[in-house]
Amino acid sequence: MCGRYALPDEDSIGEYWAINRSFCRGWFKPRFNIPPTAQVPIIVKAEGQLYLRSARWGLIPSWWTKDTPPSTTFNARSEDAAQKPTWRDSFRSRRCLMPARGWYEWKAGEQVEGGVGRPAKQPYFISCPEAKVIAFAGLWSTWERPGAEPVVSCAVLTKAAAPSISFVHDRMPVVLKPEQYDAWLDSASTPSDVSGLIDGAREDLAGYSVSPRVNNVRNDGPELIEKAPA
Numbered sequence: 126m127c128g129r130y131a132l133p134d135e136d137s138i139g140e141y142w143a144i145n146r147s148f149c150r151g152w153f154k155p156r157f158n159i160p161p162t163a164q165v166p167i168i169v170k171a172e173g174q175l176y177l178r179s180a181r182w183g184l185i186p187s188w189w190t191k192d193t194p195p196s197t198t199f200n201a202r203s204e205d206a207a208q209k210p211t212w213r214d215s216f217r218s219r220r221c222l223m224p225a226r227g228w229y230e231w232k233a234g235e236q237v238e239g240g241v242g243r244p245a246k247q248p249y250f251i252s253c254p255e256a257k258v259i260a261f262a263g264l265w266s267t268w269e270r271p272g273a274e275p276v277v278s279c280a281v282l283t284k285a286a287a288p289s290i291s292f293v294h295d296r297m298p299v300v301l302k303p304e305q306y307d308a309w310l311d312s313a314s315t316p317s318d319v320s321g322l323i324d325g326a327r328e329d330l331a332g333y334s335v336s337p338r339v340n341n342v343r344n345d346g347p348e349l350i351e352k353a354p355a
Contacts, residue, residue: 127200127281127298129339130228131250131350132156132165133258135177138224141258142168142306144175152179157349158229160342161199167265167279168222170310180221184280185268186211194268194278201264201280203299203323207316212280215264216319218312221279222301223261227252227350229339230294230332237337237353248339249293250350251332253300262299262309262323287328302327 134155138144153166159182167180184198188210198211206212229248236244253259261281268276282299290297301309305322308314314322334353338344 127228127230127261127283128161129342130159130261130298131226132159133224133226135166137258138166138177141224142175144168144177155226155347156345157226157347158339158342158345165279166224167263167277168224168260168310169219169265170312175310178277180265180277180279182279182281184211184215184264184266185276185278187214187266187268189268194276198278198280200283203262203282203284206264206282207320212264215266215280217316219265220309220312220314220319221263221265222306222309223263223279223281225259225261225298226257227259228298229335230290230297232293237334245337245340248335248337249332250335250339250352251290251293251297251330252350253327253329254331255329259327260301260303260306262301262326282323284323284326287330289328290330290332293332297330299323299326300330 161183163182164179165182166177169176182199185194201212206216231246235247237247263279265279283296284299286295286297339349
C-alpha cells in the first residue's frame with residue numbers, strides 16, 4: 126500500500142538519471158505529502174532516451190469510457206497486474222519509474238495525540254537510508270477522449286512488505302534497484318523478466334514514526350519526514 130509519498134527536487138532526479146526533461150522542465154518542486162490524483166513526475170523510455178513526464182497519480186486505462194476517472198487505481202497489486210484488465214496493457218508495455226524520497230504508512234491500531242484533543246493515526250516514513258532518491262516500479266497509460274486533452278496517468282505497483290518494515294504494514298511499493306531500471310523500462314522484457322524484477326526488488330528499507338501533521342494532506346514541508354520525538 127502507498128497512499129502518500131515524498132518527492133525529490135528536480136535537480137536531484139536529474140543528477141540521478143540522464144533524463145530528457147523537455148516535457149516538463151522546471152514544473153515541479155520537492156513535495157513531502159503527495160496524495161493520489163496529484164500530478165507527479167514519471168520516467169519513461171522512448172527511442173533509447175529517458176523522459177521525465179507529468180502524470181496523474183491514479184491510473185486511467187486507455188479503454189476507460191466513463192466521464193470520471195476510476196477512484197482507487199493509484200496502487201496496483203503486482204500479483205494481479207498481468208491479468209486484471211485495468212493494469213495488464215500497461216504491465217505488458219507501459220512501465221515507468223516513479224521517483225521518490227520515500228513514502229508514508231500507518232500502523233494499524235497505533236494512535237497518537239493529534240493536537241486537537243483527539244487521537245490520530247500514527248504515520249511512519251519509510252525510505253532507503255542509503256539512497257537520496259529511490260524509484261517505485263510504476264505503470265502508466267494515456268486516456269484519450271474526443272474533444273478533450275489526453276490524460277497521462279500512473280500507478281504504483283505493490284508487493285508484500287520487506288521484513289524490516291513489515292511491523293508497520295504488510296504491503297509496500299515495489300522499490301527497484303538501480304541495476305533493474307533499464308530492464309523495467311524495456312518494452313522487450315518478457316512477463317517472466319518483469320516478475321523476476323519485482324521478486325528481486327530492493328529490501329534495504331527502514332521506517333520511523335513522524336508527525337501526525339502528515340495526516341492532513343494540506344500540510345507540506347521537509348519537517349514532515351523528520352523523526353518524531355521519542
